[in-house]
Amino acid sequence: xxxxxxxxxxxxxxxxxxxxxxxxxxxxxxxxxxxxxxxxxxxxxxxxxxxxxxxxxxxxxxxxxxxxxxxxxxxxxxxxxxxxxxxxxxxxxxxxxxxxxxxxxxxxxxxxx
Amino acid sequence: xxxxxxxxxxxxxxxxxxxxxxxxxxxxxxxxxxxxxxxxxxxxxxxxxxxxxxxxxxxxxxxxxxxxxxxxxxxxxxxxxxxxxxxxxxxxxxxxxxxxxxxxxxxxxxxxxx
Numbered sequence: 001x002x003x004x005x006x007x008x009x010x011x012x013x014x015x016x017x018x019x020x021x022x023x024x025x026x027x028x029x030x031x032x033x034x035x036x037x038x039x040x041x042x043x044x045x046x047x048x049x050x051x052x053x054x055x056x057x058x059x060x061x062x063x064x065x066x067x068x069x070x071x072x073x074x075x076x077x078x079x080x081x082x083x084x085x086x087x088x089x090x091x092x093x094x095x096x097x098x099x100x101x102x103x104x105x106x107x108x109x110x111x112x113x
Numbered sequence: 114x115x116x117x118x119x120x121x122x123x124x125x126x127x128x129x130x131x132x133x134x135x136x137x138x139x140x141x142x143x144x145x146x147x148x149x150x151x152x153x154x155x156x157x158x159x160x161x162x163x164x165x166x167x168x169x170x171x172x173x174x175x176x177x178x179x180x181x182x183x184x185x186x187x188x189x190x191x192x193x194x195x196x197x198x199x200x201x202x203x204x205x206x207x208x209x210x211x212x213x214x215x216x217x218x219x220x221x222x223x224x225x226x227x
Contacts, residue, residue, distance in 0.1 A: 006155075034215065043117070043203050043218030044156070089156060100146050100171060101216060105155035 003027045004092050006104035014112050019077040021107050023090030026071065030092040034101065035064060035075050038087045047088070048075070077109075085111045115140045117219035119204050125225045126194055134189045134222050136204030144207045145187040146171065146216070147179065149200040156203065162187055194226040 005024045013019045023033075031052040036044035050057040050064045050073065057064050063076045077084055087108050091101040117138045126132055138145065146161035148171075158171030162181040176198055178190040187206075191198060201223050205216040 009153075036218075041221070043205075043220050045218070046215045049215065091156075100158045100161050102158075103148075103156040105153060 001026070002105075003030075004090055004102050004104040006088075006090055006107050008107050009105070010108040010110065012110045012112055013080050015082060016079045019075075019080045019084065019109055019111070021075040021077075021088050021090075021109065023073050023075075023104055024071060025073075025092050027092070027094070027102075028071070029094045030102075031095065032093040033064070033066060033073050034091045034093070035062075036089040036091060036103075038089065038106070044089060080109075080111050082111050082113065085109060115217070117204055117206055117217050119202075119219040119222050121222060122220065123223050125227065127227055128195055129193050132191050132194060132224075134191075134202060134204075134224070136187045136189065136219060137185050138187075138204075138206040138217070139185065140206060140208065140217065141184065142206035142217075143184070143209045144216075145181070146205050147177070147187070147189050148203045148205065148218075149173065150203065150221075151200050159189070159202075191224075194224075196226050198224065199226050200224060 003026050034049040035047040037047045038044040048059050048062045048064050050066050066073045087106045089106045090104040120135045143164045147159040148156045150156050157173045160179040162168045204219040207216045
């Protein structure tokens, strides 16, 4: 049973527009959520996170929104830039993350010039 | 520079030939883990370790072993590799203070088992 779901394998967005990546989860025990970005031939790098006590966290062009009642979070990138083209993974953790992160399958974001 | 290193980066081997992928971190992190990434399946945790001599199974531990004899090192051992272990492997570490949820990943090891 997949606990973290990213239902869009890929997303194409024009440069300068807003990119919205979605993630759904089923485990109500998750209390911390993270987004990772991955370029080919590199390891994932941490992008932004949000605690379940918040509904929004912003860092520059990146904003993560959390809707606990819907068990849904989204990552907004605005404006989208060519360097944002990468695979984005949504991840979730329970408590202190003692047993690691549960990842979604990833969404390949392609920024078109 | 704070980093997680893995060796080798690429490995082609044959079924049944024991191999070890090394992982080392220089951030004095207590927590280390191994993931594998497969097309359409995302990242799945193989094993993790909360500290020296403390290891536990993740979601897909079958066919793998790990050891944590030193804090900085967390090798992944495939005693008898099989073709279904062909994958991209990532080691990760994190501390237990500050941003405890944020894991730092190594560059990956692409393993092919023929």
